[in-house]
Amino acid sequence: MGMEFLPDKPIYQQLVEHIIGDIIRDTLVTGEKLPSVRDYAISVGVNANTMQRVYKELENLGITETRRGQGSFVTENQMRIQELREEMKEQLVQSFIQNVEALGFTTNEMVHYLQRRGEQDD
Amino acid sequence: MIELQGVSKYYRSKRALNGVSLTLPRGKVIGLVGENGSGKTTMLKMLAGILIPTTGFAILDNNKITRRVASSVAYMPDTDLFYPYFTVKQLFEFYDSQYEDFNMKKAQEIAEYLVISLDAKISTLSKGNRGRVKIAATLGRDAAYYLLDEPFSGLDPMVREDIARGLIRFTDTEWQTILLSTHEIKEVEPLLDELIVLKEGQVLAHKEIDEIRDKYGIDATAWMISLFR
Structure with a gap:
């Protein structure tokens, strides 16, 4: 329901x-x-x-x-909404990092990978 | 506020309720769960003044519950509607003659919301539509307490959804309290503020849903299973 x-x-x-x-x-x-x-x-x-x-x-x-x-x-209040966006970003990244570490990847490794992915998408 | 204090109920030698004490605060939606034969229907009937405790006290707003005191309580049994030869309108008129708090305008509004024709004869309605009529007649009363025995059971998902929407739409938790028994805890959980778990005539637990999720990080279903293990 x-x-x-x-x-x-x-x-x-x-x-x-x-x-x-x-x-x-x-x-x-x-x-x-x-x-x-x-x-x-x-x-x-x-x-x-x-x-x-x-x-x-x-x-x-x-x-x-x-x-x-x-x-x-x-x-x-645009500032409050901007803050919200930043808070959400932070939350996303936090849980991402937790997952990354749980699987034994390094943050650095993932940053490089993300950059490459980002370039492909552009 | 409804209160049970040390309530037991015996049917001959069988004990249906066994030393139950609990408080139902006003303005909440409360689920009553437990296996078949755990005492759910007995408890609802007692709160409605249909059954009298063998021992202990059942109290509503500072008065011992009798049939008369329970006039501010709208009880919906899990049995089918009687009066199959009535039309929906005639059923509402009958309720209107029986209950001072029956609000014809509201009942008709609910029927319209649930797409039930007032002129339909009850005996010609599908099971789902009889379920809709039953909830419309019950919520048509401006009662302080609604006691609903298995309002969702045996009905298909569309009807269950309609009944859930009707409940949210046509009750006012500013002053009305809903106690409903159910087996579909997973589906009903988002409608509830609190949950009472019965086992063999006793209250195994009584908690706020938010507290269960917050404290244990699980939903009501998983929590209930953990209680029975």
Whole structure:
């Protein structure tokens, strides 16, 4: 029913990350209004309490702003969104490095490989 | 708030519930899981005032639960709808005559949302549509508590999805509490705030879903299996 969730972290956290992903991908743009808590809850198949928590968390992280009686909007603060992009990059790289080390590759080896791949793609 | 304090229930010599104490806070969606015969239906019926504890107390908002106290509780049994000769509209009218909190407008809105025709005769409906009608009639009541016995069981995925969407759409956790028993824990988990696990008439565990995932890094299904090992 609705979205698929990973088993190893709270569902609200996965939804927060999903929405952050939408913002970074520009699926959700600055100043855009988010669906109401209930509509979003229905579309992903979670209960309204969980969705409420997601919206509160996004607001606490400075990613959305709640305007009284109007709902939640993606922040217009470009710096915050830029920060988010950097945070996401850092997270990606962290988990990448962990995987690389777990398999016994060196970071250097992977950097060279990535560079070569990057040149091929260009 | 609903509370059970040291509740046991015997059917002749068989013990269906055995010293159960628990609290259901308001405004939560709570799953009730356990093997067949673990006491789920007995517990739901007791909270609905249909069964009286043999020993211990069942309390709703500071009152001992009786059939009358339970008038703020909407109970949905896992059995099929009676009154097959009714149309959906007639069923709603019957509910309206029986329950003070029945909200005809809301029930019709739910029926519309689930694409159920009010003029359809219940005996002519498919099993899935009877499931939809049942949830519409139940959620049509503006009750503080919904007690749903296996609302998803035996229904195909489309119907289960509709019922889940109906539950989210037409209940308000600002003041309403849902307790639902289920075997489909994997599928139902995203709808839940808390989980109660019954085993042989006793509460084996009662936890928040977020806590399970946060603390143990596993989902409710894996956690449940670990409890039984």
